[in-house]
């Protein structure tokens with residue numbers, strides 16, 4: 001059955017390795033003795049987006065003329081066309097505790113979609129994602145409520161990330177300071193600027209140390225602080241034997257921060273291995 005089902009993970013043979021996934025890539029050789037058992041299994045994952053609308057461009061001369069209205073009415077019963085985007089096509093791999101994995105690929109390759117599916121934000125159209133423990137997509141997971149104050153949202157967001165109320169209270173000052181929202185924290189969030197809301201969401205999501213952390217640079221708040229905070233978070237998660245995924249267009253960031261990388265092209269996993277080797281092959285393909 002398609003779906004992200006954390007409970008089902010308990011039933012999995014954790015002695016499984018990369019070769020156990022049918023159709024999966026070649027196993028990755030790890031010299032690193034700190035790599036632990038599997039933390040996440042992606043098995044034949046497909047994600048399809050359905051877009052309502054024909055996708056056809058209307059001619060500029062097409063206006064709301066009576067003839068056109070009549071033609072529309074005369075369509076009687078016809079559905080507006082839907083277009084399907086098959087963004088992730090049968091991706092399979094196994095990630096382990098203590099690994100940091102970069103995801104590389106051209107624009108529109110499916111990197112963010114893959115990450116969102118792993119985070120459980122998009123249901124698989126086919127295939128399964130098994131995650132052991134908590135997972136968090138940095139800056140996105142906290143679903144905040146506009147009518148509640150920042151203070152209440154910090155508590156809700158922290159609880160959603162698996163923190164206890166005492167842990168949230170202990171980190172409250174740090175979150176407010178990092179978000180830079182001052183006394184606005186006591187105001188309803190609908191009174192915040194979009195930048196303030198984004199910073200608070202990001203600050204909440206960095207408060208917990210998840211077992212699987214996902215960072216998408218496309219979601220970066222655009223500043224150097226995001227990078228610094230991301231690197232610090234990656235180190236923290238790895239120290240706690242967690243797994244980190246990083247989507248970045250910076251090959252340097254991938255090789256510096258990740259030991260392993262997967263290369264996605266048109267939704268298909270084309271290479272999985274040590275980050276320097278994958279990045280080199282990907283960079284070569286861009287020159288072709």
Ligand SMILES: Nc1ncnc2c1ncn2[C@@H]1O[C@H](COP(=O)(O)OP(=O)(O)OP(=O)(O)O)[C@@H](O)[C@H]1O
Pocket residue numbers: 049050051085087105106107108109110111112113114218
């Ligand atoms: N919400 C959506 N609805 C419909 N199509 C989408 C949606 N999100 C992404 N897509 C499409 O899915 C494909 C993969 O997009 P995705 O954002 O995952 O790629 P990406 O590799 O992260 O790209 P980039 O590097 O440009 O951020 C693209 O064709 C994109 O247009």
